[in-house]
Amino acid sequence: MLKKPMKKIKKAVKSDTKKRAEEPAKKNIQEEKKPIPAAGLEDDEQPVIKGPKGKLPSLLRGMKDVMPKDWPYWKKIYHTAENIAEAYGFGYLETPVLEEASLFIRSIGRGTDIIEKEMYVFDDRDGTRVGMRPEFTAGAVRAYISHGMHTLPQPVKLWSFGQLFRHDRPQAGRYRQLHQFNCESFGAHDPAVDAELIVVAYNFLRDLGIETTVQMNSIGTPEDRQNYLVELTGYLRTKRSYLCEDCKKRITRNPLRALDCKNESCRPTLEEAPQIVDWLSDASKNYFMKVLEFLDELEVPYTLKPTLVRGLDYYTETVFEIYEDPSTHSVRSGQAPPVAEGQQSALCGGGRYDLLVEELGGPPTPACGFALGVERVMTILRRKAEENKDKIEKESGGIFFAHLGEQARRRTLKMIEDLRRDGVVLHHCLGKTALKAQLELANKFGVAYTLILGQKEAQDGTIIIRDMESGIQEIVDQKKLKSELEKKTKNTKHN
């Protein structure tokens, strides 16, 4: 019925775009791309009812819709995060997506990629320079200070879950709008705090069925690090000719990254490079040892990774990253896993930042935290679901309500309303009159039972309950419907 009009609309759309295109045909593309502040609104303000005008705006690069079929995964991840965080005594904190840009710049650091090329920054209508949060810590610190949380019993433990924005080049497991599960612990300089955070992240992943290993390092105090960097760059410079092109660039840009070089030819040189551990003060070394002891105690598997540094400026002492344990990947002979590319990137990263609170204007407050990439976890869960064919998504169940005849149709809504109030998950389609069509739908929804209310039943005050698997039907008094359903759904649940 709708086909013809649709076709017309589509054609109209096409010809419309063609006309538009023809007029400014001589204009080059750059001109068209110029921001058109007022005109930008015009299209949107047209009444949409008449049909689409022009091309459907595409999804912004690096953005992603969460579709109904994705939701079971999201739900699972969110609830796992919630359960874990609250079990460990973290309180939920939600800070705004928008903050003064300077907050992020000051905390993350001017030279970092996140600030230099990834943060979404713009002037608000009142001229305030605002940034969309590229990470959680800065906002949490701001909240800690501005709400005077240092007067609360320490440590103050906070967890957050939400979206972040980074104008990065999209890739598998990497988006411009991303979600993180974030935990912070303020006010305690205590190895147990670091260890607890790691355990929270580790257990979260384990609860989701992901086996991981933690990579640990300490980068000491800023002074330790500075001294070490001088030494390291000095070393790399002397060995310059032995290094690959990338590493040569890294000497000035980010010497610590060079240590991580995957290039075989660099390895011998880099293995002899000075290690940061040797440049830590005794206090830092001691502290780090204690963190590791706690991890041993907690039976968290970890490896030491002297090359581990974090990309954010505020870190001090303990830093860690969590990766999926490669040995747990089910390897299919010869074939590369289809979706598994995200495995190389860290699922979680974090560390201690003892100076940040004070730097941002708060009282001197040690702190530690981690961030966990939800999309990356999701990639793994998806892959696992595919491999094991255990579908989280197929939570079949629920009930379909079919009706037949005017009288029944009229009563249907009311009955559905009552059932819903009792927590029954109901599907129905009042628009369809044919019972056949309704049963077809019921089948597609995958419900366990279909209720059939026909003319006869409507008059008798009865209703049919049809078991969709066996096809067995029974006629029940409408008044007994609730109790009958309860019985049945309980039974199926126990099965």
Place this chain on the structure above:
RNA sequence: GUGGCCAUAGUUUAACGGUAAAACUGCGGAUUGUGGAUCCGCUAUCGAGGGUUCAACUCCCUCUGGCCACCCCA
């Protein structure tokens, strides 16, 4: 930000320098009280713009988008 590969219906995939084929899904139907079967019908001017050509989805360029590597990060 740099480099490589890619872009056809909702999805997965064909073909061809002369206006596109199929599968799955969806919707409608096969005389309104019975589903998961079958059959029939409908749904794409081929990501966008420009160029070459009598003619382009098919060749070239630009843009946009996707994937991957680097970079970086979660």
